[in-house]
Amino acid sequence: MPSPTTRAYSRYALAAMELLGKMIRLGRLRRKLTAQELAERVGVSRSTLQRIEKGDPKVEFGLMLEAAAIVGIKLFDEDEKGVMALSERADDRIALLPKHIYKAGTQADDDF
Numbered sequence: 001m002p003s004p005t006t007r008a009y010s011r012y013a014l015a016a017m018e019l020l021g022k023m024i025r026l027g028r029l030r031r032k033l034t035a036q037e038l039a040e041r042v043g044v045s046r047s048t049l050q051r052i053e054k055g056d057p058k059v060e061f062g063l064m065l066e067a068a069a070i071v072g073i074k075l076f077d078e079d080e081k082g083v084m085a086l087s088e089r090a091d092d093r094i095a096l097l098p099k100h101i102y103k104a105g106t107q108a109d110d111d112f
Contacts, residue, residue, distance in 0.1 A: 009057050020064055020073075021055030027071030028053075042067045 009017075028038050039049040044063060051059050052067050068075060 007057070014055070014057065017057050017064075018055035020068065021053045023073050024064070024067045024071055025053040027068070027073050031071055033071070038067065038070065041070050 028035070033041075035046050035049050035053075039046045042049065042052075042063060043066075044052075048059065048063070049067065052064050065075070
């Protein structure tokens, strides 16, 4: 089955990505970093950083988070240790879930 050529995003998701991009750009300007300097610190090209700052949904989310961290955008109320603790608690909860969920197969029609 061919993959879809376009991906539909909700208005909420698009607005959130655009807002994060604007916050990254504002954080970069407040820290007096050039686009090239921030791009090098994130480990991407300047054009990718421009896409991050525009909130392009095709950019890897991890890159957006890294750029946000570098310019000092606090995405969570917790500090770094608190976020790690929250992550560990989430891992404990996930460990209780089954590793695989199988869909019920179709019943074979064996009534001859």
